[in-house]
Amino acid sequence: MAAHVVLKRLCLSHGQLAMNPAITQARVCGGIAARVALQQPVRSLWGMLNAVFNKVDESRIKEVGPDRACAEWLLRCGAAVKYKGFDKWNDDYNLLPSGAKGRFLIEEVDATESCIMHIGFPHFAGCNHIRTMKLNHCIYLDDGSLLQLDHLKDSLTRLQVSSCGDVSDKGLASLNKLQNLTNLFLFDLPAVKDIDSVIQSLHKDLPQCDIKYLSEKELEEIKLGKDKQS
Template sequence: MMLVPQEELTKIDNYTEVDRNRLELVGPDLLCAEWLLRNGAAVRFKGQPSLVSDYNALMEIEELPESSQFRVEEIYAKDVQLNFAGFEHMKGCKNVEKITLIKCRYINQACIIRMTYVKESLKYLEIRSCYNLRDDGLKELTAFSNLQKLILSDLPGVKRKAECKETLQRKLVNCDIQYD
C-alpha cells in the first residue's frame, strides 16, 4: 500500500472525490484520514493518545502490517475547507466517536446529511463558527440519536435558534446540548 505522493495531491480536485480503487487498497478509515489530513484536519485513531495532523505520518501507519486495523475515532477540523462531496469518505467508518468542526465555512445541511454515515458511533459533536450551517442543517442533527454531547456556538446562519434548540432537545433526549 502506498499513499498518493504529496506532489500528485495538487492534481486531485479539492480532494473530494472518493477513489474507489484506493478504498479497496487501504479501507474506509485510512481513506477518510487521508482526505481529512490533505484538507488540513487532524484525526486520532482508536487506541492512540494523540491527533495526527501530518499527512506524511500516515505513510508510517500504512506501512505497518496491522494498518488495516487502524480506525478513525476522532476528527478535529479548524479553519478547514471540507465540503459535502468529501464527507462521502466517512462511509464505512464505524468507530468515529468525536467530531469537532470550527470555522469550517463550507459546512452546511448537505455535510450534516453525509455525516450520518457515522451516526451510530458518534457520541460527541462540536460545531462552532460554521457560517453556512442554517436551520434545516441543524435539524438534521436529530439523526444522531447516540450523541451524548452536542456543542453549538456562533452559527449566524441559524435564524430560529430557540426552535432548533427545542427540536434537538426533544429528539436527542440522552444528549447534553450546549447552544450559545
C-alpha cells in the same frame, strides 16, 4: 494566474513548501485558505482546488479500507485525526501510519479551519469507530455536509459545530439522526435563524443529548474575560 503558481507563492510566503503539491495543499488549505477566502476571486480558485481534494476515490477505499482513505482525505484538507488506542493526534499527511486494513481506526476528528466540504463526506461511510468530531471554522461546511453525518449515527457521541457560516437551521435539524449523540456544542452560526426552535426539536428527538449553545452575548463575555486575564 495558474493555480499551481498561486499555491506555490502562498506556500513560500507561509514558509511551508512541500515537495508533493498535494501535501502542500493539505498543509496550507486549513490555515491560509481560511484567510484568503475573504477575497472572492481567490476563494473561487481555492473552491476548485478543494473540490479536487475532497473527491471520493472508490478504488482507493477498496484498496486501503475506509478508515485509511478517510484519514487521507481529512489530512489532505488540513484536519487531524486520532486513532483508537492511540493518544497522539495525527495532523501530518507525511506521517500517516502504514499497516494492514483495520489496524488504524479513526476515533476522533478535529476539522478546525480545514477545507472539508460536502462532496467529501461519503468518506465517513464504513468508519464505524468515530466517537468525537469538531467542526470549527470550516468555511466550506454546509447543510449538505451535516446531512451526511448519518454515516456515523451508530458511533458518534460528541459533536461540535461552530463558526461555520453556511450551516443553517436545516443542517442542525438533520442531526436528529445521530441517536447515540450525548454532547452537542454549538456557537457562532450566523445562518441559523431560529436556534431556540432547532434546539427544542433536537431535545425532543435526542432526549439523552446534552445540547449547549453559546449566544453572541455569552461569546463576547468569554472574550472580554480572556482579554482581562491577559
